[in-house]
Amino acid sequence: MYDMATRKRALALVAQGRSLNSVSKETGPSRAAIRSWQTRVEPLDGRARPCPRCGDTATEVEHPCAYSYLLGLYLGDGCISSFKRGVYSLRIACADAWPGLIDACAEAVRIARPANKVFRVQGQGCQYVTAFSKHWPCFFPQHGPGKKHERRIALEPWQREIVDTHPWEFVRGLIHSDGCRITNWTTRLVGGERRRYEYPRYFFINLSADILGLFTGALDQVGVEWKQPNSRNISVARRASVALMDAHVGPKY
Incomplete structure (x- = not known):
């Protein structure tokens, strides 16, 4: 019907x-x-494809590059909720302003659990990319009660290995979730005439000190210089570092 x-x-x-x-x-x-x-x-728990992270049979994630990106998205704007019969829902909020980002997020979720359907649910000003699985807590052991910034967030050794191998994808996922690329401007007095200068910079904003630390750790690894203006904000403004970010991350789309 x-x-x-x-x-x-x-x-x-x-x-x-x-x-x-x-x-x-x-x-x-x-x-x-x-x-x-x-x-x-259709099966919600991906029975056709066993979980690579379960118990004593844990193996490597099949697509670590896509997982590194998805991990960044999850830490920024994702959550996992208990559903029924041991099934969990992964939900990542993506702003309507960035349709390319929504597509990239949905593709990363699909790659993680290819047997599971990926849903897009319209919210106010955003779409929620959602998928069901019994194994999302296996993929994201950072899942737990309460808000992320109110509990400790640390990577498991196998996640650390993936992020260390694919740091730019991790940075890209974090920027796509809780970051932005903007154009700042200032004025200078040159030859008695005040002129306006514009320059791009990246920001990453998160309430969790642990997640900020994961972000800046990845930036250090790839050679990006950063500053922390306040307790929840990371800024990348030096020309060479912005150029690196542009080459590997770029503005949202």
């Missing part, structure tokens, strides 16, 4: 913590129908 797009949207809204009643009113299907889709829609 309902097409797959309606089913996917309903499940994605439930994954955001919405009640079955409110989702039913917004999308049309009954609560019973939505409840049945939670088990009848």
Whole structure:
């Protein structure tokens, strides 16, 4: 009776913590129908592809470059929520202003768990890129109760190895989530005439001191000079460092 797009949207809204009643009113299907889709829609836990991080059988992540980017996105604007029957939803908020970023985020999620469907749910001024899996806490052991800036955030050794091997993708994910490239300007008096000068710079803003430390550690590794104007802000303004960032990260798109 309902097409797959309606089913996917309903499940994605439930994954955001919405009640079955409110989702039913917004999308049309009954609560019973939505409840049945939670088990009848295509496998949510990626059974066709075993988790590479589970238990004693843990192996390397299949696509570490894409994972490094996704890790940056998750640490900036992502969260993991418990769903039902041991299934979790990964949700990453992406601003509507950057459609290319939304596509890149969805692709990174798809690469991480290729057997799982990736949903895009429209919010106010943003889209939530969402996917279900039993194994998101395996991929992101930083998951835990409360806000990220209120608890310790540290990389596991296997994550540290990936970030050290693919630092630019990690930096790019963090900038795409909680960073920006802007153009500043100032004036100088030259020959009695005041002239305006413009110069680009990058900012990264996050409330977590641990995440700021992971960002600046990656910048140090790739040779980017940075400053910390305040407790939650990292600035990259030196010309050579901005050029490096432009070559490997660039503005959001």
